[in-house]
Amino acid sequence: MSAPSSPPASQADDNNPFFGFVDVNLDLDRELIGRAAPGATLADQDINSNEHAHRRRELFDLINRLQAIGLGAELQLPQIACIGSQSVGKSSLIESISGVALPRASGTCTRCPIECRLKCTDEDWTATVSLRFESGKSGYVGKTHETQFGPQMTDRMEVQERIRRAQLAILNPTIAPATFLDTDRNIEFPLSRSFSQNCVIVVLSGRDLSDLNFVDLPGLISNVADSRNIGDIDLVKELATSYISQPSCLILLTISCESDYENQGAGMLARKYDPKGLRTIGVLTKPDRIEPGSERPWISMIKNEANALRHGWFSVKQPSARDLEAGMSWSDARELDEKFFEEAAPWSTIEDEWRKQLGCSNLINHLGETLGKVILTRLPAICEEVDRLIALNGSQLEVIPPLPSLDPLAEVLQLISSFTRDVTIHVRGDPHSGRGGLVQSLVISAKAFQEDLRKITPVFRPTRKGSSAAVLYTPHFLPAGEDWPWSSEKGKTYWLDDVVELAEGARTRELPGEFPFAVTEELVTQTLKSWREPVQEVFVRAERIFVQRLTSLVEHHFGKHSHGGLRGIIQKTVLEQLEECKTKTLQELEFMLDMESLPFTLNSHYYLDYKEKFHKYYATSSINGSNLAQSLREEYTPAYTKSRMERAEDPVGTALDNLRKAGFDGLKRQDLVKLLPADYSHKAALEIMASVRAYYQVAYKRFADTVPLAIDRHYVRAFEHVIQTTLVTRLKISSPDAHDRCVAWMTEPQSVVRRRVELNDRKERLEAARMELLEVPGVMAMWDRLMRYKQELISQHDPSQLQESPKVSESGYYEAVKQDECRELPEQVYSLAPVVAEMPVKFEVAQEYNRREQAAPSPRPEHGLVAAYGVQPLITRGWGLH
Numbered sequence: 024m025s026a027p028s029s030p031p032a033s034q035a036d037d038n039n040p041f042f043g044f045v046d047v048n049l050d051l052d053r054e055l056i057g058r059a060a061p062g063a064t065l066a067d068q069d070i071n072s073n074e075h076a077h078r079r080r081e082l083f084d085l086i087n088r089l090q091a092i093g094l095g096a097e098l099q100l101p102q103i104a105c106i107g108s109q110s111v112g113k114s115s116l117i118e119s120i121s122g123v124a125l126p127r128a129s130g131t132c133t134r135c136p137i138e139c140r141l142k143c144t145d146e147d148w149t150a151t152v153s154l155r156f157e158s159g160k161s162g163y164v165g166k167t168h169e170t171q172f173g174p175q176m177t178d179r180m181e182v183q184e185r186i187r188r189a190q191l192a193i194l195n196p197t198i199a200p201a202t203f204l205d206t207d208r209n210i211e212f213p214l215s216r217s218f219s220q221n222c223v224i225v226v227l228s229g230r231d232l233s234d235l236n237f238v239d240l241p242g243l244i245s246n247v248a249d250s251r252n253i254g255d256i257d258l259v260k261e262l263a264t265s266y267i268s269q270p271s272c273l274i275l276l277t278i279s280c281e282s283d284y285e286n287q288g289a290g291m292l293a294r295k296y297d298p299k300g301l302r303t304i305g306v307l308t309k310p311d312r313i314e315p316g317s318e319r320p321w322i323s324m325i326k327n328e329a330n331a332l333r334h335g336w337f338s339v340k341q342p343s344a345r346d347l348e349a350g351m352s353w354s355d356a357r358e359l360d361e362k363f364f365e366e367a368a369p370w371s372t373i374e375d376e377w378r379k380q381l382g383c384s385n386l387i388n389h390l391g392e393t394l395g396k397v398i399l400t401r402l403p404a405i406c407e408e409v410d411r412l413i414a415l416n417g418s419q420l421e422v423i424p425p426l427p428s429l430d431p432l433a434e435v436l437q438l439i440s441s442f443t444r445d446v447t448i449h450v451r452g453d454p455h456s457g458r459g460g461l462v463q464s465l466v467i468s469a470k471a472f473q474e475d476l477r478k479i480t481p482v483f484r485p486t487r488k489g490s491s492a493a494v495l496y497t498p499h500f501l502p503a504g505e506d507w508p509w510s511s512e513k514g515k516t517y518w519l520d521d522v523v524e525l526a527e528g529a530r531t532r533e534l535p536g537e538f539p540f541a542v543t544e545e546l547v548t549q550t551l552k553s554w555r556e557p558v559q560e561v562f563v564r565a566e567r568i569f570v571q572r573l574t575s576l577v578e579h580h581f582g583k584h585s586h587g588g589l590r591g592i593i594q595k596t597v598l599e600q601l602e603e604c605k606t607k608t609l610q611e612l613e614f615m616l617d618m619e620s621l622p623f624t625l626n627s628h629y630y631l632d633y634k635e636k637f638h639k640y641y642a643t644s645s646i647n648g649s650n651l652a653q654s655l656r657e658e659y660t661p662a663y664t665k666s667r668m669e670r671a672e673d674p675v676g677t678a679l680d681n682l683r684k685a686g687f688d689g690l691k692r693q694d695l696v697k698l699l700p701a702d703y704s705h706k707a708a709l710e711i712m713a714s715v716r717a718y719y720q721v722a723y724k725r726f727a728d729t730v731p732l733a734i735d736r737h738y739v740r741a742f743e744h745v746i747q748t749t750l751v752t753r754l755k756i757s758s759p760d761a762h763d764r765c766v767a768w769m770t771e772p773q774s775v776v777r778r779r780v781e782l783n784d785r786k787e788r789l790e791a792a793r794m795e796l797l798e799v800p801g802v803m804a805m806w807d808r809l810m811r812y813k814q815e816l817i818s819q820h821d822p823s824q825l826q827e828s829p830k831v832s833e834s835g836y837y838e839a840v841k842q843d844e845c846r847e848l849p850e851q852v853y854s855l856a857p858v859v860a861e862m863p864v865k866f867e868v869a870q871e872y873n874r875r876e877q878a879a880p881s882p883r884p885e886h887g888l889v890a891a892y893g894v895q896p897l898i899t900r901g902w903g904l905h
Contacts, residue, residue: 093167107277
């Protein structure tokens with residue numbers, strides 16, 4: 024077999040790699056293709072043999088059935104798409120292949136894909152036309168389906184008119200297709216759309232036909248007569264792109280010899296999506312229109328010397344318009360085609376090795392053979408893709424809500440019960456929620472409230488303003504975790520002068536040394552007035568936390584029923600009930616603030632203990648800076664003498680020892696504070712300071728507990744106690760019309776209904792595709808064999824064999840022949856190499872292998888498994904593409 028010349032170098036990567044290589048051993052080949060001699064490839068068999076034609080026909084029929092299911096694009100089913108600019112002879116080419124005429128009258132050119140299915144049978148010639156509407160294409164929203172359009176035909180002359188009418192039915196999807204079959208009326212409907220993605224299917228069978236499937240696409244246009252149709256230019260281009268951009272699509276590129284290749288947009292479009300020409304089959308039409316002396320560029324293309332393609336270029340001669348008007352038959356047209364290339368120069372003098380590129384018969388044989396091998400190569404990947412899509416579709420179905428219950432009233436009650444049960448769990452405290460739980464969040468808020476109360480603590484400075492003794496020492500009698508405030512962040516700071524002034528100002532008829540309780544009461548009251556703000560803040564935080572939690576619970580339980588209004592009603596009821604609880608809670612908090620407005624406590628032990636400690640601290644601090652003050656502190660340590668060898672005398676300690684000997688047990692240094700000299704005003708002020716500060720220590724701790732408890736009792740737990748009854752009452756579940764209202768509440772949005780129908784329809788189509796694939800002899804065995812072979816490559820390959828090989832590289836056999844590197848390899852390599860070079864398994868294998876063998880580099884992207892692992896294990900078992 025001769026290898027075509029190398030294609031021109033291109034820097035662009037092929038963004039649509041060709042079909043994956045499939046490991047097919049001889050046993051499986053015989054199952055799928057027919058029995059063959061040992062070591063024979065598909066190319067070695069007679070393409071017209073009965074057994075081979077039968078097997079290939081089975082493959083074509085399988086693809087047709089999968090197309091009918093509507094999975095052509097999703098599964099990237101192999102197909103041939105014929106593209107070309109308008110007036111390049113594309114319709115004539117299709118007629119030459121199929122033997123039937125396409126609509127040619129003005130305004131009836133190809134406006135939708137026309138899928139032609141040719142079958143070679145032993146029966147008389149017949150034709151049927153069908154319509155395929157695919158969900159989501161060109162505005163069609165129904166189920167994907169194929170429907171026969173009119174009865175079977177046995178007269179070739181009827182086909183053209185039937186296709187014309189079928190195309191009108193496709194372009195007017197809102198009108199019943201049967202309307203267009205009425206032959207008694209002149210069908211002149213205004214088109215609802217100028218082009219459509221839905222397609223007309225023409226099935227032809229007969230003795231003189233070859234097995235072949237292809238799609239004829241509307242011709243590319245560059246101008247329109249009416250500016251209102253300017254969008255048609257892009258519409259047609261997008262339609263062609265939707266086919267040829269698929270990696271599994273063979274591009275039948277039609278180029279007219281009447282115009283330069285560079286001026287025909289179809290060639291540029293094909294190069295865009297197949298830059299290396301790996302899956303493009305070129306066809307030159309109208310070779311009789313070449314100007315004398317201008318044949319050389321076209322002959323160079325036939326020889327694959329210019330604009331080279333892997334599959335090369337073909338040329339066909341179609342009947343002229345005059346021949347068609349004269350009623351030339353299909354068989355006569357075939358004879359004319361053959362005669363032209365045998366007699367017309369320079370075609371008649373071309374070398375024998377290139378004569379297989381001339382004539383319609385050679386083109387049809389090549390198309391059928393290539394498509395058959397592509398389908399065979401693609402089958403295992405199609406099986407895998409079907410399984411993947413079934414799993415994906417199943418996961419998408421899982422997130423779709425189940426169908427509405429037949430008893431909507433019971434379902435609403437069940438939802439309410441489930442919701443209130445979750446509310447109870449959260450209100451009582453869920454240990455599994457972590458720090459984000461409801462109760463956990465409320466506790467954090469309560470601690471913040473406690474800290475806010477501490478920041479309001481009044482600070483008393485038992486010295487005069489500006490005194491040198493203004494720097495106080497830190498007491499150690501406060502509980503762990505409570506810092507001694509040197510200044511009040513949110514409260515007030517009082518100096519000794521301030522308290523003396525208040526005390527003196529409050530004296531009325533009191534005896535000397537006595538001061539009214541009103542001073543203590545005033546200082547307490549002024550401090551407690553600052554509690555209102557932190558109380559409001561702690562409730563706002565609790566409200567926000569609870570509302571957010573309830574909103575998420577409402578969404579979780581009723582979010583799927585928002586369309587019918589159930590979620591909105593539940594949310595409204597929940598918020599209304601929360602508002603009632605909020606009103607009662609705010610009243611309770613206001614009562615508590617009022618209750619704490621005056622000083623009162625029966626916690627005498629706690630209060631008196633702190634009062635004594637604070638009084639000693641203030642009294643000692645009032646003379647801070649003197650040696651006497653230091654010696655009266657509990658933590659006092661005598662200083663060293665100058666010699667630093669013996670301690671200085673401690674007069675206070677000596678005095679305490681003497682008092683203990685005299686029977687005064689239990690005395691401490693600070694007890695001697697009362698002996699300090701001071702006037703009665705200062706003494707009274709220190710007493711007032713100690714009283715106020717001790718009371719605040721008692722009151723704030725009490726208040727830090729009672730406020731969060733009140734919020735929990737009157738807001739959080741109160742809501743949980745009444746919400747179920749409130750929901751049942753507000754929704755009027757027991758009323759006579761409750762069932763009808765529940766039906767309305769449970770109504771699903773149309774988007775969900777459509778999505779469920781779409782996914783269920785897709786599920787049916789995918790399962791139907793799986794059954795179709797399972798019925799093909801040998802397909803599943805071939806897929807299992809491929810998977811086992813992949814695992815062998817990954818887990819058992821000898822690392823020493825992983826080396827750079829000159830056998831086959833990215834450009835397949837083209838580059839190999841050019842560099843004279845494959846001289847010693849069997850002929851099968853030339854057909855196998857291009858497929859192996861695109862093998863999707865290779866990267867998967869290389870990456871896994873590289874993870875296991877870090878020392879061995881993975882194959883470069885331009886090298887397939889042939890280069891990485893050696894050719895021989897694959898070439899004796901593989902079917903490739905020419």
